[in-house]
Amino acid sequence: MKIFLDTADINEIRTVARWGVLDGVTTNPSLYAKVGGSYEDILREICGITSGPVSAEVVAADVEGMLREGRAFAKLAPNIVVKVPMSEEGLEAISRFAEEGIKTNCTLIFSANQGLLAAKAGASLLSPFVGRVDDINMEGMDVVRELVQIVEIHGLESEVLAASLRHPRHVTESALAGAHVVTLPFKVLGQMIKHPLTDKGIKTFRDDWDKARKAAADKNAAEQSGDGQRADDAREAIKTDAVATKPGA
Numbered sequence: 328m329k330i331f332l333d334t335a336d337i338n339e340i341r342t343v344a345r346w347g348v349l350d351g352v353t354t355n356p357s358l359y360a361k362v363g364g365s366y367e368d369i370l371r372e373i374c375g376i377t378s379g380p381v382s383a384e385v386v387a388a389d390v391e392g393m394l395r396e397g398r399a400f401a402k403l404a405p406n407i408v409v410k411v412p413m414s415e416e417g418l419e420a421i422s423r424f425a426e427e428g429i430k431t432n433c434t435l436i437f438s439a440n441q442g443l444l445a446a447k448a449g450a451s452l453l454s455p456f457v458g459r460v461d462d463i464n465m466e467g468m469d470v471v472r473e474l475v476q477i478v479e480i481h482g483l484e485s486e487v488l489a490a491s492l493r494h495p496r497h498v499t500e501s502a503l504a505g506a507h508v509v510t511l512p513f514k515v516l517g518q519m520i521k522h523p524l525t526d527k528g529i530k531t532f533r534d535d536w537d538k539a540r541k542a543a544a545d546k547n548a549a550e551q552s553g554d555g556q557r558a559d560d561a562r563e564a565i566k567t568d569a570v571a572t573k574p575g576a
């Protein structure tokens with residue numbers, strides 16, 4: 328399963344690229360509004376950081392406007408994917424982009440049927456929004472599950488990109504549902520790394536290491552100074568520490 332970052336923030340994208348887990352990026356007008364500047368410059372910069380797909384969203388409501396915006400995005404870099412909202416106009420634009428060899432990500436999908444239509448029109452990526460469905464007290468992950476099944480049963484070429492993910496559990500469930508891609512806010516990716524027992528374990532190992540090094544240095548110093556009793560005490564301290572650090576001690 329590929330992991331995309333759902334952001335237009337260059338620093339976040341650089342950080343995740345350094346972690347070695349970045350497969351692509353999705354942006355949208357709201358994410359762009361958070362950082363401001365030139366959308367085109369931001370897209371170019373993102374495409375310089377990742378060679379994976381980078382979604383750039385059209386805002387025009389009519390087909391010709393969508394095509395104009397999408398073609399301009401596609402010229403910015405070879406890994407641009409044009410993000411088109413689900414609608415009658417959106418489907419037509421997706422189909423025209425497919426004829427021109429421009430890849431698309433159909434966004435704002437809230438039902439498996441919408442996803443099926445987007446796949447038929449030729450979208451490379453189908454983006455069901457999970458969190459926004461959860462927000463209205465329904466089960467957003469159901470759409471991901473159904474769409475993955477439909478894509479597999481009918482051998483469709485599109486990939487299901489689970490979007491609007493709000494917490495780490497959404498990621499696990501998307502992976503178990505067979506989503507081909509997830510797109511995540513930086514915060515959720517950070518939450519995936521963390522576990523309180525990992526933090527506790529790292530601290531214990533560091534403390535034990537420091538204690539053992541100190542005891543070994545004390546023993547060495549005592550032996551050098553010819554103080555037999557101190558050397559014996561230090562040796563004893565090392566043994567006691569070793570027993571204390573054994574799991575279950």
Ligand code: E4P
Pocket residue numbers: 333353354355434454456458459490491492510
């Ligand atoms: C991704 O392509 C979507 O634009 C994004 O995941 C939407 O997330 P939100 O519902 O948290 O705004």
